[in-house]
Amino acid sequence: MSTVCSSRFFVGLCFLVLFHGSLAQLPGRLSGRSECQIEQITAREPNRRQVSEAGFSEFWDSGENEELDCAGVQVVRHTINPKGLLLPCYPNTHELVYVVRGEGLQGTVLPGCAETSEGGTDKHQRVYRYREGDILALPAGAVHWTYNHADKPVVLVALRDTSNVANQLDRNFRKFFLAGNPQSQMPQGKGHQGKQQQRPSWSEPKEHEGFNMYAGFDDGILQQVFDVEYEIVSQLKGFNDDRGLIVLAEYLHVLVPEEGEERRRDDNWIEQTICSTQLSANIGSPVGADVYNPRGGRISRLNSHKLPVLESLQLSAERGVLYKNAVLAPHYNLNAHSIIYITSGNSRLQIVGNDGSAVFDGEVQEGQLIVVPQDFAVIKKAGEEGCEWVAFKTNDNAITMQLAGRFSYIRALPEDVLVNSYNISPEEARNLKYNRKEGVVLSPRSRSPLKEAQNALLNTLFG
CATH class of the missing domain: 2.60.120.10 (Jelly Rolls)
Structure with a gap:
């Protein structure tokens, strides 16, 4: 009996080494x-x-x-x-x-x-x-x-x-x-x-x-x-x-x-x-969302900290919900590509490459798929019916850098760096840093008709 048990243990140990080794290979992608x-x-x-x-x-x-x-x-x-x-x-x-x-x-x-x-x-x-x-x-x-x-x-x-x-x-x-x-x-x-x-x-x-x-x-x-x-x-x-x-x-x-x-x-x-x-x-339930804005929507993330097997797969996922006209703040993925599938609704999506030109500027709808390459910046504004999506990411712990909002890099920079980088006044630098109190999911902002007209004129005159 002891021989049988020892044999089973040895076989099991071999399976452990071989199978675990196949799952937990050196992290990374080709x-x-x-x-x-x-x-x-x-x-x-x-x-x-x-x-x-x-x-x-x-x-x-x-x-x-x-x-x-x-x-x-x-x-x-x-x-x-x-x-x-x-x-x-x-x-x-x-x-x-x-x-x-x-x-x-x-x-x-x-x-x-x-x-x-x-x-x-x-x-x-x-x-x-x-x-x-x-x-x-x-x-x-x-x-x-x-x-x-x-x-x-x-x-x-x-x-x-x-x-x-x-x-x-x-x-x-x-x-x-x-x-x-x-x-x-x-x-x-x-x-x-x-x-x-x-x-x-x-x-x-x-x-x-x-x-x-x-x-x-x-x-x-x-x-x-x-x-x-x-x-x-x-x-x-x-x-x-x-x-x-x-x-x-x-x-x-x-x-x-x-x-x-x-x-x-x-x-x-x-x-x-x-x-x-x-x-x-599950990342579909509102309970346990990582980011929630009652006027804007929510984001739920699943990485290897929450589901350990993802460390072996070197993959993660994100589920997003934007309410009508809400905005997902501009950001980029430091260490992953993002493959986005629209599950319902629609949104205007802009993707910007390293030369500052938009490689995509258009509407994405339910059932469509779009790729946001690593380090390319992206912004998403929901349409009249809102927008929901799932994003697959090619890293088990995908990290994003915000380009606007309370958690953006702008908040982390000294005021004088902003003044000199953008050639603006200290007051304008403070407005840039602190006007938007929300973080990742931004609620719709309504401006006065006069302010909208002024912005439209400036865009026409100066592009």
Whole structure:
């Protein structure tokens, strides 16, 4: 018995070293393109779609988007219909997923972890619930699947960090499916029904050009290793499966701890450090917002201090809500690119590069994606309906520097530095430093008609 226990401990220890090592590699990201001349940034919608039996997937391809290519990321949006199952797969990069709408079940299989959920004859690794506003962390190489057990569609937006050091082969994204026939696409009209399905400009799927992983193995060997009949091996390979990436699973029952129920922990210290790792957190609720202005909106941030697994992924996220005509103070990211997805409403967005020219000055709307490169300054003003967004950031502890407001660099400078830098009077320097009492989220300011007319005249005369 002691020999068996020692053997299990040794195997578990090996899994700990190997898996933890793969997650906690030397922090950092591979360099992006050697040269990125970003003269213009565009707010983009997906350029490619794949329709499945129980939903559809829309892709922002980095090859057709210079900003995404330079940032070293890709983005996909999955819409999963009720009873839809996104098939088990594992990616070659870390992924960070935001739940735009709906609720469902997420399974992530971590190597070396025991089947802690038991019911009847079935045993499996833990499954957890997710809901709107959740961030899901998917480590590279870990097998994951997701299921919509509710009666409304689930919408997920996922960032794929192809420049992360976890992706050791090259900067291309690869997803290795373990079931189904990922290259198949449902005929138009058979899968998802909706107006976006008719968009003819989208190209044919490129990401999944083969079958699932079992398709490449010999039939006889698979029969031997699984100890099953040939018919099961044929189903495992999925050559004749035309359901796509998201399949209809009318009857899918798994063991899920009730909300708030603590997962049963084993005495094994290995499981307590790896297998119980928290892989999700909510940033959609107003409770716990990091920044709140009752007249302007709120900002909620999720970094590795709040969700430790993000330190291994080298990613973080931010959820923002601006009320009507409110402004997110101008700022820049010191150590990360920011990939912004608009979840509702609209706003005017301006992005300024290192030469002082605007590389983007326009409106961004629900469903659009835009990249703000590291150190590029950005300002956002909500429209009449307000604006909500999620921003994925390529650092687990992304840091911003404010260019206006109570926490800006201007507040930190001596008054005389402002006087001489901007050639203004001491009184004007004090106004610049102290007139705006708010910090990050700025409420709308109304000026008198006379003041507005004076500003308009000055802008006309002096640009």
